[in-house]
Amino acid sequence: MSTDGAIVAPIPAPKAIAVVSGDALLGQALAAMIEDACAVRARRVGPDRPRPDAESLVLIDGRDLATLGDAAAIADAAPYGIVIDDGPHDVLRDSPRRTTIRRAKGLADLEAVLDGAGMPILRPPPAAREAPGLNDPGFVDQLTEREYDVLAWLRKGASTIEIAVSLGISPGTARTHLQNVLAKMGATSRLQAVAASREPLVLRHGDARDRRAGVVRVVVGARYLLDATALGHVLADAGIETVALAGRPLAVASGAVRVAPDVLLIEGEPFDEVLQACALVKEGDAGTRVILLSDKADEQLLSRSVEAGADGFLSHLSTPAEMCDAVRRVAKGEAAIPTDMLAPLLRGLIVHRREEDEIIRRFARLTQAERRVLVLLTEGLDQAAITKHLSVSRHTVRTHVQSVLRKLEVHSQLAAATLAICYRLVERFGDEDPI
Amino acid sequence: MGEMSDIPEIPETPRRRPGLRPERVGDGVILVDGTGAEVCVLNETAFALWQLCDGATSPSEISAAVSAAVGLDGPTARLEVTAALAELRRSGALV
Numbered sequence: 322m323s324t325d326g327a328i329v330a331p332i333p334a335p336k337a338i339a340v341v342s343g344d345a346l347l348g349q350a351l352a353a354m355i356e357d358a359c360a361v362r363a364r365r366v367g368p369d370r371p372r373p374d375a376e377s378l379v380l381i382d383g384r385d386l387a388t389l390g391d392a393a394a395i396a397d398a399a400p401y402g403i404v405i406d407d408g409p410h411d412v413l414r415d416s417p418r419r420t421t422i423r424r425a426k427g428l429a430d431l432e433a434v435l436d437g438a439g440m441p442i443l444r445p446p447p448a449a450r451e452a453p454g455l456n457d458p459g460f461v462d463q464l465t466e467r468e469y470d471v472l473a474w475l476r477k478g479a480s481t482i483e484i485a486v487s488l489g490i491s492p493g494t495a496r497t498h499l500q501n502v503l504a505k506m507g508a509t510s511r512l513q514a515v516a517a518s519r520e521p522l523v524l525r526h527g528d529a530r531d532r533r534a535g536v537v538r539v540v541v542g543a544r545y546l547l548d549a550t551a552l553g554h555v556l557a558d559a560g561i562e563t564v565a566l567a568g569r570p571l572a573v574a575s576g577a578v579r580v581a582p583d584v585l586l587i588e589g590e591p592f593d594e595v596l597q598a599c600a601l602v603k604e605g606d607a608g609t610r611v612i613l614l615s616d617k618a619d620e621q622l623l624s625r626s627v628e629a630g631a632d633g634f635l636s637h638l639s640t641p642a643e644m645c646d647a648v649r650r651v652a653k654g655e656a657a658i659p660t661d662m663l664a665p666l667l668r669g670l671i672v673h674r675r676e677e678d679e680i681i682r683r684f685a686r687l688t689q690a691e692r693r694v695l696v697l698l699t700e701g702l703d704q705a706a707i708t709k710h711l712s713v714s715r716h717t718v719r720t721h722v723q724s725v726l727r728k729l730e731v732h733s734q735l736a737a738a739t740l741a742i743c744y745r746l747v748e749r750f751g752d753e754d755p756i
Numbered sequence: 757m758g759e760m761s762d763i764p765e766i767p768e769t770p771r772r773r774p775g776l777r778p779e780r781v782g783d784g785v786i787l788v789d790g791t792g793a794e795v796c797v798l799n800e801t802a803f804a805l806w807q808l809c810d811g812a813t814s815p816s817e818i819s820a821a822v823s824a825a826v827g828l829d830g831p832t833a834r835l836e837v838t839a840a841l842a843e844l845r846r847s848g849a850l851v
C-alpha cells in the first residue's frame with residue numbers, strides 16, 4: 322500500500338489498552354471493566370506512572386489532563402488511535418487521530434471504538450441506567466443549571482435570601498430564578514413546586530424490603546453513564562450487588578431512595594448538590610448509608626460530608642479495593658474515612674464546634690425583641706419592612722438592628738442574617754435562651 | 757484496686773511529649789524519641805488522637821469530634837477516647 326509515494330506497513334492490532342487518567346479510581350475502574358469485557362490486558366496510566374507502551378491503544382481521560390502533563394506528547398508516542406474522552410481539556414481537538422468517546426453515552430461509544438480497533442466486547446458489563454428525574458423530566462429539562470440549583474434549595478425549605486446566600490447571587494436574581502422555576506413547572510406557589518418535585522421521593526417499600534441476607538446492595542451514582550458503569554462493574558466483580566445510575570446528584574438520590582439500597586456511593590457536581598443528595602437519602606427511613614466520592618482528597622470537603630451525614634468518604638485517589646472495602650464496612654455500620662485524613666477531620670470538627678459555641682454565646686446576648694428583628698432579617702426584610710411588620714418606630718428598629726450587629730460582632734445586616742442561617746440560630750433556639 | 761491505680765490520670769488538656777517524631781511503617785506509625793529509641797507503635801486512629809493532643813484540646817472535645825466523625829454514640833466515643841489517651845500516656849507518648 323502506498324500513500325504519497327511512501328510505503329506504509331500495515332499496523333497490527335494493538336495488544337493492550339492504556340487508560341491515561343489522573344483519576345486513579347475511575348481510571349482503574351475503566352481499565353478493569355475493559356479488561357473483563359474485551360479479554361485484553363488493560364491498565365491505568367497516571368502522571369506518576371511510566372508512559373503507555375508502543376503496543377497499546379491509548380484512551381485519554383479528557384477530564385483531567387491538567388495533571389497529566391503533555392497529552393500531545395503521549396499522543397505522538399502512541400502508534401494507535403488516540404481516543405480523547407470528552408471533557409474540558411480537549412487539547413487534541415485538531416488531531417486527525419482524535420476520536421471522542423462520550424461519557425454520557427455509556428458503553429455505546431466505547432464499544433464502537435474498541436470494536437474498530439479489533440477488540441470487540443465479548444462479555445458486556447451491565448449497563449448503567451439514567452437516574453430518574455425529579456418528577457416530570459419534561460420540566461427538569463427546561464430548567465437551566467442555575468434554576469435547577471434554586472429548585473434544589475427550595476426543596477430543602479430555603480427562603481429566597483438563603484438561596485441567594487447559598488448560591489452567591491443577589492436576592493433579586495434568586496427571586497427571578499425562582500419565578501422562572503415556578504413558571505416552567507406550571508406552579509403558582511413555592512409550596513406547589515416543592516410538592517410536585519418531592520413526589521418521587523416517596524419510598525416504595527415493596528422494593529425496599531426485597532433483600533437477601535448477607536448480600537450488600539449498592540446504588541452507585543455518577544455524573545455519566547460510562548463512569549457509573551465502570552465503578553459499578555468493579556463493585557459487582559467483588560460480589561456486591563450493584564445498580565448503577567447516572568445523572569445529577571439529586572436525581573441519583575431520588576432514584577436511590579426508591580431502590581433503598583444498603584449503601585449509596587455517589588459522586589457528582591457540584592459537590593454542594595452531592596451533599597444535599599446525601600442529606601436527602603439520610604432523611605429517608607430505609608436506613609441507607611452513604612459514601613461520598615470526591616475528586617479531591619480535601620479535608621474541608623470531608624468535614625462538610627460528615628456534617629451532611631455521610632458515613633464514608635472516598636477520593637479519586639482511592640483504589641478499587643479500597644472502594645469495595647469501604648462499601649462493605651459502611652454496610653456493616655462502620656464509618657469509612659481515609660485514615661490519613663482522620664486527624665485533620667477531627668481537628669476541623671473541634672475548631673468548628675468552638676466557633677459554633679462562640680456564635681451561640683453571642684446569640685445568647687440578644688434580647689427577645691432583637692431576636693425577632695434578626696428573624697425578619699433572615700427573611701430578607703429591610704428596616705422599613707421590619708418597622709411596618711412589628712408596628713414600631715423606625716428609630717426603635719434601627720436601635721435593635723444596631724444592637725444585633727454589635728452583639729453578633731458583624732458589620733452588616735446581611736452578615737447577621739447569614740450567621741443566623743448558617744448556624745441555624747433561629748431554627749434551633751428561637752426565643753429560647755441557648756445557654 | 758490495683759488495676760485501677762494503674763490507669764494513668766489524663767490531664768484536662770493532654771499534650772504530646774516534646775521531641776517525639778513519627779515514622780510511618782506499613783499501616784501504622786512508630787514514635788521515636790530524640791535518641792532514635794522507639795517509644796511506641798500506633799495504628800492510624802491512635803496516631804490521629806495523638807496529633808490532637810496539643811495541650812489546648814480537652815478529651816471531651818476530642819470525644820465529641822470522634823462521635824461526629826465516625827457515628828459513635830457520645831458515651832461510647834468518650835469511653836474509647838479515654839482508653840486510648842490513657843494508653844498513650846502509659847506508653848510515654850503524652851506528658
